[in-house]
Amino acid sequence: MRKNERVLFRSKNDNGGVVSLGRVGGVLALSRAFGDFQFKKNNFVYHKSIPQEQQVSVEPDVIVHEIDYNKDEFLVLACDGIWDVYSNRNLVQFVRYHLALNIKFDEIVRKLLDRGISCADSNTGAGFDNMTVMLVALNKPNESHEYWYSRIKNRLEREKRIV
Structure with a gap:
């Protein structure tokens, strides 16, 4: 919430x-x-x-966002169990770090889940909820997945040189 x-x-x-x-x-x-x-x-x-x-509603909270391919790279769809152990910023940094290492989404998701489960804390309850996450590449129209990976990796390398 x-x-x-x-x-x-x-x-x-x-x-x-x-x-x-x-x-x-x-x-x-x-x-x-x-x-x-x-x-x-x-x-x-x-x-x-x-x-x-109702105390809890099925009515969705909808936000319309125009994709900007110069800024937007991927979409994260995740259940509350993921957000119990990751902040928005930490999750995005985690994904971008692994993309810079040329790691594909399926392996990044495995690493996200493994790390999330390893953060289990019996005091807060974080890490004990179900964890589901899906990463979606925001490819440009007619852009192959391979080209998307190389475009994002190049962007991350440029950012690294700037910092």
């Missing part, structure tokens, strides 16, 4: 949804979910109700 959502959620939700330690009911670390019926009124799967009546 993003910081700005926590305040909105706390102030708008009168359905028993108390956010503590950044979690709904002190348990659930997200505000959107298809399942998690214990956080929804009328626990019936087929019961229709409006999202605003």
Whole structure:
């Protein structure tokens, strides 16, 4: 759950949804979910109700972003278990570091998951949730995957020389 959502959620939700330690009911670390019926009124799967009546909603938070191929390199799709152990910045740095070493996405994902699991902390609970992550290359139209890798690697090498 993003910081700005926590305040909105706390102030708008009168359905028993108390956010503590950044979690709904002190348990659930997200505000959107298809399942998690214990956080929804009328626990019936087929019961229709409006999202605003629920502690947790299936209504997505949508952001439209125009891809800029001079800046945008890849997209990270990940569940809350990943974000429990990585900040946005750390995850992007991790991926870019491995791309600079010419490591392909499948191996980077394996390394991300291994590192995430190794961060398991019984005090905070981080690293014990399920972890799913997918990396998507933001190829230019008609750009091969191989060319995308070389373009990104060249960009990272130029940035390294500048720093």
